[in-house]
């Protein structure tokens with residue numbers, strides 16, 4: 001499903017984050033959003049999720065404009081992996097089950113077998129399943145979250161810094177995993193500082209530093 005941002009402008013607390021920004025990400029494509037810290041990358045994802053209204057311009061999903069009324073429906077077609085999350089659970093097994101408790105995913109059934117196939121692609125060991133989240137590394141947690149998004153098989157995936165805790169090899173592995181999801185038609189927008197990762201994406205967008 002196509003994600004389009006057209007002539008978008010946004011300032012927060014007097015700081016101009018983007019001005020007349022336009023881009024398109026089609027189903028099957030992966031866009032990497034880059035730019036220095038504080039330039040508005042996470043905020044851009046919030047705009048596409050419909051949590052942050054634009055000052056000017058529009059976001060369209062599949063050709064339909066995102067509005068306060070349509071945002072919830074549009075979000076039901078997206079998976080979002082934030083940079084940092086406080087998770088309301090203690091174990092990996094609980095974490096991977098969480099999305100299935102949400103109303104938007106009521107038509108989906110969790111399958112541990114299918115999850116383990118995703119884990120193989122992401123080189124995650126099956127023994128992680130019974131671990132406490134506190135005993136899982138940052139890089140493992142990132143890949144577990146990606147596997148959860150992959151399993152949900154949404155039309156769009158927004159992911160904030162998917163490789164920030166990974167070495168170059170693992171970062172390329174994650175890029176390859178996301179390319180696999182894109183091949184199935186998912187439109188992917190990934191925020192990243194990681195040049196190796198960005199090199200594997202179909203498109204890159206570098207946000208400018210905020211203007212006072």
Ligand SMILES: Nc1ncnc2c1ncn2[C@@H]1O[C@H](COP(=O)(O)OP(=O)(O)OP(=O)(O)O)[C@@H](O)[C@H]1O
Pocket residue numbers: 012013017035036037038039040041042043044
């Ligand atoms: N709700 C808000 N109200 C006011 N200012 C905000 C709000 N959300 C973000 N900001 C500010 O907007 C700017 C952009 O924040 P954002 O998190 O989008 O940056 P980023 O490019 O993702 O940064 P990083 O790479 O460090 O994660 C920052 O200066 C931030 O403090």
